[in-house]
Amino acid sequence: MTIDLSEIGMLKGQQYETIITTKDAGGNPNAAPIGVICRGKDNVMCRIFKGSRTLDNIISQKEFTVNISQDPLLFTWSLLDNLQDEDFSKDNSIKDIDCYFKCKVTSLKEAVKQSDPIKKKSEAIVIKADVVELIINNPVKVYNRSFGHVLESLVYMSRIDIADDNQRKYYLDSLNEAFRVIRKVGSKKDKEAMDNIKNKLNEKGFEI
């Protein structure tokens, strides 16, 4: 069966928020939210900071599972390490997940960035992988962070004229962060929307 990630809304070059599940050499399962970039119909990549269990497991096992969900609690529990062994299926996907795909690693490369928004010097590994199985249990769309940022930016813009100085500074800082995220992970439309917002703010005399 041919695999086509566009079936779940994944488009080449775009990043989506997912929950990656892995196992260590002893078979112990782990889950963590990770951004996954679609490289084509049946391959993906991600960049994972050194020090995480997910990265250690991927390096040792050369495989991982990408779970697709729009459930805020699942993302939260995965980050807070609240998923229990019984929350995983036999094939190491998350139980009752809408959709997941299994990946086999094809390359692992060091990626050191001298200036990263998170910390000055970041050390990570870029992982490329082939998708070997795609399981869709329920119709679902992958989640991209940009649309939320566009909506929040519109809300800030609509309030900026009536805000006091402190609140206005908060809105402008948040707008700058939204621009950064959208430059990194936004679609063409998200970027166009932010250009419109930027132009409007500049017209109003705000430097952004």
Ligand SMILES: Cc1cc2nc3c(=O)[nH]c(=O)nc-3n(C[C@H](O)[C@H](O)[C@H](O)COP(=O)(O)O)c2cc1C
């Ligand atoms: C939505 C979201 C996306 C994330 N994407 C990444 C990512 O792409 N790379 C990464 O190294 N960490 C990412 N993180 C942070 C990891 O989930 C976090 O470091 C986690 O604690 C790793 O857990 P682990 O040690 O169980 O692997 C993300 C977190 C969230 C909430």
